Amino acid sequence: MSVKNHSNVICTVCGCCCDNLEVEVKGNDITKVKKNCAMSLSKFMNFNKERNLYPMIRNRNKLSEASFNDAIDRSASILSKAKYPILYGWSLTSCEATEIGVELADYLGGVMDNTTGTCHGPGILGIQDVGESTCTLGQIRNRADLIIYWGSNPVHAHPLHMVRYSAMSKGKYRKGRKDRKVIVVDVRKTDTAKIADHFLIIKQGEDYELLSALTSAVKDNEFEHREVSGVPVERIEEIADMMVNCDFGIIFFGLGLTMSVGKHRNIDMALSLVRELNKRTKFLIMPMRGHFNVTGANHVTAWQTGFPYAVDLSKGYPEYNPGETSAVDILLRDECDASLVVASDPISNFPTQAARNMVKNPLISIDPHQTPTTLCSDVVIPSAHVGLETGGSVYRMDGVVLDAKKVVNPPKDIRTDVEILNAILKQVKRMKG
Amino acid sequence: MSKSIKVNLITGRSLAQGRTKELGKLSEEYLNTVAVCEFNPDDLKKVGISPGQNVKIVTNFGDVIVKAIEAKQLLESGVAFMPYGPWAEFVINPETHGTGMPSYKGIEATIEPAQNEKVLTIEEIVKILLRK
Numbered sequence: 001m002s003v004k005n006h007s008n009v010i011c012t013v014c015g016c017c018c019d020n021l022e023v024e025v026k027g028n029d030i031t032k033v034k035k036n037c038a039m040s041l042s043k044f045m046n047f048n049k050e051r052n053l054y055p056m057i058r059n060r061n062k063l064s065e066a067s068f069n070d071a072i073d074r075s076a077s078i079l080s081k082a083k084y085p086i087l088y089g090w091s092l093t094s095c096e097a098t099e100i101g102v103e104l105a106d107y108l109g110g111v112m113d114n115t116t117g118t119c120h121g122p123g124i125l126g127i128q129d130v131g132e133s134t135c136t137l138g139q140i141r142n143r144a145d146l147i148i149y150w151g152s153n154p155v156h157a158h159p160l161h162m163v164r165y166s167a168m169s170k171g172k173y174r175k176g177r178k179d180r181k182v183i184v185v186d187v188r189k190t191d192t193a194k195i196a197d198h199f200l201i202i203k204q205g206e207d208y209e210l211l212s213a214l215t216s217a218v219k220d221n222e223f224e225h226r227e228v229s230g231v232p233v234e235r236i237e238e239i240a241d242m243m244v245n246c247d248f249g250i251i252f253f254g255l256g257l258t259m260s261v262g263k264h265r266n267i268d269m270a271l272s273l274v275r276e277l278n279k280r281t282k283f284l285i286m287p288m289r290g291h292f293n294v295t296g297a298n299h300v301t302a303w304q305t306g307f308p309y310a311v312d313l314s315k316g317y318p319e320y321n322p323g324e325t326s327a328v329d330i331l332l333r334d335e336c337d338a339s340l341v342v343a344s345d346p347i348s349n350f351p352t353q354a355a356r357n358m359v360k361n362p363l364i365s366i367d368p369h370q371t372p373t374t375l376c377s378d379v380v381i382p383s384a385h386v387g388l389e390t391g392g393s394v395y396r397m398d399g400v401v402l403d404a405k406k407v408v409n410p411p412k413d414i415r416t417d418v419e420i421l422n423a424i425l426k427q428v429k430r431m432k433g
Numbered sequence: 434m435s436k437s438i439k440v441n442l443i444t445g446r447s448l449a450q451g452r453t454k455e456l457g458k459l460s461e462e463y464l465n466t467v468a469v470c471e472f473n474p475d476d477l478k479k480v481g482i483s484p485g486q487n488v489k490i491v492t493n494f495g496d497v498i499v500k501a502i503e504a505k506q507l508l509e510s511g512v513a514f515m516p517y518g519p520w521a522e523f524v525i526n527p528e529t530h531g532t533g534m535p536s537y538k539g540i541e542a543t544i545e546p547a548q549n550e551k552v553l554t555i556e557e558i559v560k561i562l563l564r565k
Contacts, residue, residue, distance in 0.1 A: 013455070038448055042455035050457035061563070117533040125532060153506075157446040187443065188514065189507035204441050204512060205539045255445065259537040263530060290446075310533055326533025347562065348458065348519045351527035351535050352495060359562045371458050372519055375559045 001027045010404045011040045012092070012387030014158050015289030015397035016165070028408050030388075037159035044388070050370045052382035053411055063380060068413065072420075074379050075340070076427035078362040082338035084314055085110040086358075088327050089344030090301075091119075091291035093383075094392025094404065097417035098300040101342060104425045106305075107432070109314045111336070113327040114297035115290075115344055116309040121322055122258040123287040124298070124308055126267025133274050135250075135284050136398045137164075142171035146246035148183045150270065151207060151256015152288045155191040161288070166252070167195070181246070183239060185210070186256060198239065202229040208262040211269040214240050218276050243277055250284045258287075289397035292387070296395035331357045340424075341365045342417060343383070347372040366420050383417050384410035392418075438479050440472075440513040442490065442542040444525060450516040459555050467518035468552045471504040472544075476511070482546045489547040490515075490524050492540050497523035498550045513542065519558050 009021040023044065024032035033044045055071035056063040066074075079085055087105045090098045091114055098114075105112035116124060140147070147166045154161040162168050167182045174180055184196040185207075193199040202210055206229035213228040217240035223233045243249055251274060257266040270285060277283035289295050298308035305311045307320035310327070323329055327346070330336050331354035339358050347355045348371065358376075365377040374380045384390045387404035394404050410416075415423075449466040456462050470490060472480075480501070482488060488501040490513075497520050508514055515521040517537070526536035553561075 013451075039451040039455065042452040046456050050459055118535065118537075121533045153446065156448040157451065159448065187512060188504070188509070191506055193506075201509070204443060256538065258534060259444075260539050261536070263532045263534055322533035323529055323531030326529065328527070328533060328535055329529055332527055332529075345458070347559075348522070349517060350522065351525055352522045352562075353527050354535075355522065356562055369457065372555055372559055372562075375555075376562055 006405065006407045009407060010387055010394065010402050012292045012394065012404055013039045013043050014292060015295065016158050016161050017292050017394055017396040017402055018160055018164060019402055023407050025407055030408060039159060047385055047388055051368060051411065052370055052374060052380055055382065056380040058378040068415070071379050071381050072423045072427055075364045075381070075424050076431055078338050078364060078379070079108055079340060079424070080428050080431040082108070082110070084336050085338040085340060086113060086327050086330060086336045087111065087340045088113050088346060089342040090114040090297040091294035092343035092386070093293065093417045094386045094394060095293065095296040095300045096392050097342065097421055098297050099304065100418060100421040100425060102301055102304040104421060104428065106313050107425065107428060109316065111325060111327065111330060112301055112305065112311045112313060114301065114309045115294055116298055117322065117326045117328055118349055119255065119290050119294060120258055120287045121309060121326070122264035123253070123267050125264035125322060126271055129264070129268050130271040130275065132271060133278055133284050134286050136400055137396070140250055141165050141169040143173055143248040144250050145174060145179060146181050146242060146249035148185065148249070148251045149192055150185045150251055150253045151260070152252055152254025153186070153190040153192045154288065157254070157290065158288055181242065200231050200235065200239065202231060205261040206230070207257055207260060207266045208269050211266065211273050215269070215273045215276050218244060218273065218280065243283065244280045246281060248282045249277065250286060252286055252288050254288045286398060293394040295397055295399060296393065299395055299399070328354050336361065338362045339364070341373050343367060345371040345373045347376050366417060381420050382414050383420055384414050386417065390416040436479070436481065437543050437545040438476060440476065440511055440542050440544055442492065442513050442515065442524065442540040443538040444515045444517055444521045447516045450518065464552070464554060467516045468520045469500045469502050469516065471502055471508060471514040473508045473510040473512070474503050477501060477503065480544055480546055482548065487547045487550055487552060489545045489550065491543045491545065492524040492526070494526055495523040498547050498552050500552060513544065519555065
């Protein structure tokens, strides 16, 4: 059996998009992975488990095998008849697939939304409010001497982030952990907090207050209170001094900020803190994006419509108002009448009330795996894994574009997201004339 | 003696959840690592249950049965943690406050002992959602 070793393979799990994996393939099976984390090892060695291996259409409340053409026809028919369909997902597929998704949503007069809404959507709203002082991860590796993780637990969610890009990375000017200070701010003593130089445990939901207090301390203002968000004022002043006196600092923020009370206002405050710090030193900020190509979904949607997610195209022009035009809100108001889900599992990740409303109307899913979303669907079209069975462009969390590789062939008759979406778009155009 | 307690519920990513979702969402490993709630050991004592026993989590938005475990990453007493996934979705606050983002963290919840009640499987959750 032929053995092929692939190097510099892009990992398609989290937003780090590590681009140095080594993968051994025997025949058409992945037999070994190196330079991996626990999540990438799990994906690369198990991606064939619980696969959808043929298209399915629901008849009498049961999903039954169907031909590819019948599944495309049924999907196009559902979408053509819908008055207000949602096209959702896109963070675990390529930019090329999202590009076709935008065209399809535009043609249908539907809503184009990606998983940003339940991830870093508030971060984007904050950035649109205040502006962002940011950089690439390479700059952090080479130059950063102060690294702050706020409401983020990379040891669990981005396992190689600290090794490749921040605290432990070997850069040109910062050679490793001893050349950098690490601060973690969280409501629990996470595994990331355990390796920090300074850990601030704060009261849940009081991030805004602490960010505001730090901004005030950076401005050398006096405090009337003895503590803020459970942190003594002396400690706040100590951390503010460290921030002001560093040469090159960064805040990596996670969902602890975007999902807690305040949401985008927390991000506004974090960005404002960084703006204030830039009067005294060099300071940057970056969201810890979750899925491997959620950043790409934002970029592609933004090039094509002007907005990064939650884009309503029903009026013939793009309208963007998260809270109104976002998938979760539309579903909670029970306004959509069909959904197409691509490379995502909203039934597992949306509030149950929103999931119920998604399921009660026709639901089409395109996914390599069986998931709660495919099990609840009316049409299921299996797809090839991007970054394993097909290539494509993906955006790392810092906006650097990488070329995901194909290392094995997909199962027989399994198409790529691009092929499937093109087939649906072609058929929708035919049906709608 | 067992009784209910009030906690501040947060949901989030865990490495085990990130690993087992790649094994398959119908897998036993996924159920065992995601249909759980982590507590401070003192809170488990207050509810009167041992790690590994089931609890019922009740919020203004729904309820769900999951397995209680001792937090591997220290939680203060009064805060509970659930990994993202279909079980947490029953109890989170769907309110997006005009941002598109539901409130996945900071949900007032009541924890009750439920040693004799069962955790729903993915197949059972799908059946509930498919009920018209």
